[in-house]
Amino acid sequence: MSNILLVGLGGVFGAILRYEISRHIKENREFIVPIETFVINVLGAFLLNVLSNPKIVHFFDNDVRLFIMTGFIGAFTTYSTFSHETIYLLRQKHYVHAFLYSASTVIVGLIGAYLGYYIGNLF
Numbered sequence: 748m749s750n751i752l753l754v755g756l757g758g759v760f761g762a763i764l765r766y767e768i769s770r771h772i773k774e775n776r777e778f779i780v781p782i783e784t785f786v787i788n789v790l791g792a793f794l795l796n797v798l799s800n801p802k803i804v805h806f807f808d809n810d811v812r813l814f815i816m817t818g819f820i821g822a823f824t825t826y827s828t829f830s831h832e833t834i835y836l837l838r839q840k841h842y843v844h845a846f847l848y849s850a851s852t853v854i855v856g857l858i859g860a861y862l863g864y865y866i867g868n869l870f
Contacts, residue, residue, distance in 0.1 A: 753810055757818020765823045779841055780848045781832040784825060788852060791824030793859035800867025 765787055772783035798804065798816060807815070829852055836845035 750810075750813055753813040754818040754821075757814040757820075758822035759818075761819035761822030764819075765825065779836070779844050781828075784828050784832055785848065785852050785855070788824050788826075788829060789856050789859040791820050792856045793863040795820045795824075796860045796863030797867045798863075800864055800870075802870050803867045 768787055769783040772786065776782060795816060798807070798812075798820075804812065829849075833845050833849045836842075836848060
């Protein structure tokens, strides 16, 4: 199967899941901060680092890695939405929220990535 097709197909599923999680959280939240993107990006950082851990990644052939890591997780997570939402908060003069959102996304995302790598190491 073509690499481009594998990445694209994985991306379709990742984008759909991101949309559904985002929609569900938006319908059930009362926060100024866009918590849905935060959750999605931290989860994606965690999953990518579990799966790319040297003790785990060798179980997957290149096709599976392209489908899951590049396609699915690449489309599931979203730096551009995170950036857009931060700018939106700044434009709305929610300066503290913008700072807390951007700082916590980076810090908790890195913690999630580390935990994913650590958990991957347990296998």
